Amino acid sequence: MHDIFAPAVQHHAPPTSFIRKHVFSLDHKVIGKQYYGLALLAALIGMFLSWLMRIHLAWNSAAIPGLHLLSANGAPGDQMTPEYYLQLMTMHGTIMVFFVLTTAPFAAFGNFFLPIQVGAEDMPFPRFNMMSFWVTFCAFVALMTSFFVSDGPTLGGWTQYAPLNAVGPVGGPGQGTGVVLWMVSIALFCVGQLLGSLNFITTTLDLRVKGLSLMRLPLSAWAWFITSCMGLTAFAVLMPACILCILDHVAGTSFFVPSNLVLNGQILPHSGGSTLLWQHLFWFFGHPEVYIAIVPGMGIVSHILMANLRKPLLSQRVILYCMGALAVLSYMVYGHHMFVSGMNPYSALAFSFPTLIITIPATIVVLIWLFSIYGSKLRINSASLFALGFISMFVSGGVSGFFLAQPSLDILLHGTYFVVGHFHMVMGVAAMFGIFAGTYFWAPKMFGRMMNEPLGKLHFWLSFVGTYCIFMPFHYLGLAGNVRRYASFVDDYLQPLIPVHRFITIAALATGAAQLIFLYNLIHSRFWGKPATDNPWEATSLEWSTATPPPFDNFGGKHPVVYHDPFQYGVKSSVGDYVMQASPEQVTTEHEEE
């Protein structure tokens, strides 16, 4: 029977040609780095767009030199038109949410480290994995292409609400080709993430080495696993929504456009579509997407904190259950994005309740982190600083979520900068800090060289102070009634708030410039950094028990056997105060001495 059975995992041979090695590579490590590079490029573009928007908001009539080169129609005489502002805003949101916050913490780090942390040689379906990256890359190209079509990218916001997303060019600049490119891009992105999730889930469930029971997985691996389960459910719903919208555009169907819609003096031929249908489909994806961005960060931060606290967190199991609870609850709360859509107040109540409940697991996780840090000797380095920054941002941004979860308050705050401040802190900056923490922690393993610590700390303090300067005033602006999505503030009551906007803009320019320190650090240490040892942080999980950088098959032809959970810090062993997961050493417990 066995003679026609091949081994379960297809081991592919190390590639030799440049293209197979670095471009169309099947190796999960190369694919992880490719995702990281894509996210880095996307983050730089997204940041640049935010600079343009901020300058325009603070100095409304000022010309931005050279802007007409980006878009002759959108910025005649270097003056940004309101439509062009909305186009930049849409692209900033789309690029950041999809191509940075989803790809970097989940696809980039997950691809590189999940197989190593479970002791596998590669993902079970390397071809799907390669396809996953290249489809995502095509999605990015499709999105970027819309900058170069005649009327520019879409202006509908990253949520692309109906019916504006389906009416065609009559809806404004970018609502013709631009929005179709957006839909195609996001549908492709969904395909890429579905393929990625398939690999992540099967890697975690089926490729663990001997002795590595599910409960012995590091929290980072758990976070990627939970995220891939969320992604599988969420992206499989967003893709049909995009298909329906594309059909409304190109085939004249009426899924989202209602009857007798008059736009710019023109009656549209569509009939009877449901605009709320798009919101339901979108937010069923959209809210879990927030957790897709943040849960990997939670796993990464827990992983890094333990290595620097030199002791296990108060309870890994509770953190794990809380991450699972966040994943499940994230599907029950999506209606809180639609409180002002005219839905039945009773449904608003039904969505408000789980929204308040979802703060409980998030709070438990934060409390576990804080109480574990309390009274401990934390090793201060760039990675642990960014992990602390993650917690700070997550709490500061999360607290405003309590206010927004109340439908009565949300009616007032929904259209203001309060919401902008809330989601930028809790989802955007917190997830970015998770990415930075992961980079400083894992770059030695990924690239074989240590990053510069003083520069990393400088980067942290500038980013930390800078992001608070940017996003805290947003909450104040929101409470003062400053509407969001406006390209300029000309109303009387908004005039006193302009100085606040100028302060934010200066902070944004400075904080953005501070990211160039990180970019320099990353590139410089990649080539000229101090060579890294196999286990520079004295950490326990499997990625630190292999060579730096890991060989093609991750463990050099060996299958590690796992003897411990990854939290064995603060013990006495032959190597120090920790014992590696793959070490068969029996260690003595260090009892408390009174």
Place this chain on the structure above:
Amino acid sequence: MAPQRFSVAISARGRRVSARRISLEKSKVGRVMATTTPEPPKIDLRRREDSGNGGWRNLVPANGAFRVTEDCSPPPSSTAIWVVLFAITMMFAAFTSALFVRKGSSLDWQSFKLPSILYLNTLVLVASSITLEVARRRIATYMGSAIKIESETPARWLDVTLMLGLLFVIGQYFAWLRLRSEGLYLATNPSSSFFYLLTAVHALHVLGGLGGLIYVMRKLKRSRLRRNQLVAAARYWHFMGILWLYLLAVLWLKL
């Protein structure tokens, strides 16, 4: 995962103390918190040729012994196929819930009679599931038998399944032609939009299943087939049948 000491912590004098109290005491002594060390796992060395390394069955300790992890897991493709089927389920759940919402939200819905060839197609698809199951069993027996006679390769049942699958797709095409001849196009009415959409997306998935069958047949011809690949292809194919029955019910009830 090691049992956590902080949930129920006993101080030296035998009192239950809070976690905070312990960490304060620790910081006074200047020591890190103690961890217990689990006994290394006993590895069960039975290993199936076609298995992965660790496997999801590690969820359950072997023979109830907490520290023993079982080392025979299904190969990744048998997990992967469920993942794929779940994603497809979510996708069609989204499409059909869109149908319900769209029908309920306006008055422009015009029902039409489903082309009767659909019922014939249904029979064809059900028959293809049966022939595939026959093929799967015969191939399993064939792979398990010691002596292999070339002429007895049970591939012809796979050929029949492939033919029936193609017949189904062609039948769906005839259903579209029928609708076209009645003047019902994609954009004519939301009911026809959903009809074309659901049948076309399903037909695309069926074509994907046919690709999977061709892959299995090529592997079988070269004697490189693994049982789990066949099982995965069969699960996918049966799922296409179930999905079609669901879609037919939705179309029949709602259009």
